[in-house]
Amino acid sequence: MTQTVAFIGLGIMGSRMAANLLDKGDVNLIVFNRSTEAAKPLKDKGAKVADSAADAVRQADVVFSMLASPPVVEDMALGENGFVSAMAENALWVDCSTVNPSFTEYAAEVARARGIRFMDAPVAGTREPAASGELTFLVGADDEDFQSVEPLLQTMGKKIVHVGQVGRGTAFKMLVNAMLAQSMLAFAETTLLGEKLGFSRDFLMDTLPNLPVTPPFIGGKAELIRNGDFDAQFPLELMHKDLHLLEQTAYEVGQPLYLANLAKEVYGSASSSGWGRKDFASVFEFLNRH
The missing domain is CATH 3.40.50.720 (NAD(P)-binding Rossmann-like Domain)
Structure with a gap:
């Protein structure tokens, strides 16, 4: 019908x-x-x-x-x-x-x-x-x-x-976004450290996303970073918003979120530095320049 x-x-x-x-x-x-x-x-x-x-x-x-x-x-x-x-x-x-x-x-x-x-x-x-x-x-x-x-x-x-x-769908989405945001930062920092240790960006982008410890979504974000193409699939400013909601939720239930709160500050700084409308993978370039 x-x-x-x-x-x-x-x-x-x-x-x-x-x-x-x-x-x-x-x-x-x-x-x-x-x-x-x-x-x-x-x-x-x-x-x-x-x-x-x-x-x-x-x-x-x-x-x-x-x-x-x-x-x-x-x-x-x-x-x-x-x-x-x-x-x-x-x-x-x-x-x-x-x-x-x-x-x-x-x-x-x-x-x-x-x-x-x-x-x-x-x-x-x-x-x-x-x-x-x-x-x-x-x-x-x-x-x-x-x-x-x-x-x-x-x-x-x-x-x-x-x-x-x-309410359970919304609650579970908080968990998904916590992992998503922090995984992106971990990949960005690891790649930047790898470059300082002498590995080429292409090598790191080809290798790190295919390791068993790496979340599947990182492969697509690695290509955005490699190409310098940060047209928003998921805007960084919305990731910052979602982490703010995560922080609020954690406060309401009494659960400290040490790493997620650090991630929120990084995404917030990136957003206020002009990356907010770009894809959240652009946090890589923010970290690279700061």
Whole structure:
């Protein structure tokens, strides 16, 4: 049965996710983005472009949101003119934004108070997996809601992990980003040390990513570094934001994060030095120059 689906937030990730929904799903797609230019390719494919987030969601059975930060979700979804207040009763809001777990719990409470079902489904993956429909979804939802939306998630992702109840997806995404951020720094520092020890960059870029101790994503980042091409697949400024949320979450549960907090400061310094809109692999060049 054809569903009416709204998608709010058409940035690097959201635009590609929405395109896969439109191409592969049995949906009538309505989209909204503050910058209307981002919606044009989807309009050309047959999506309806709404004038506001509220207009986008009014008739939707399912609403996906992919927004940059908790304040943006607060403004777009939960504020006085937020889209949750315009959703039909018993519609399902699937928030794919990377936010902190306590914010997810707050968003879920607001939604439930208005008769809206809620689930969190942040993603692991960057621009290219988003475009090819190969993201990993980390889902926090009750079983019935998860089963109802899984076919839509499968149009955008190759792996759908039901982590647990609402909030568990967001919590697990914090762990993923902690490993991602620190692994990138470890590779950058190791490579720079290797160069000082006399190894060529090409040798290091060919060898280090293929060792059993190296995370698989490093191979792709090594090519960005080798080519000096830091066009954002995942912007460094968002990595810094995510580490700030990680720090906040760790404080709330009473867990010290010595290394992750150091990583947050490094990414913050890189962002304020002009690398924020570049891919987070550009932290290599920041360290190289400082």
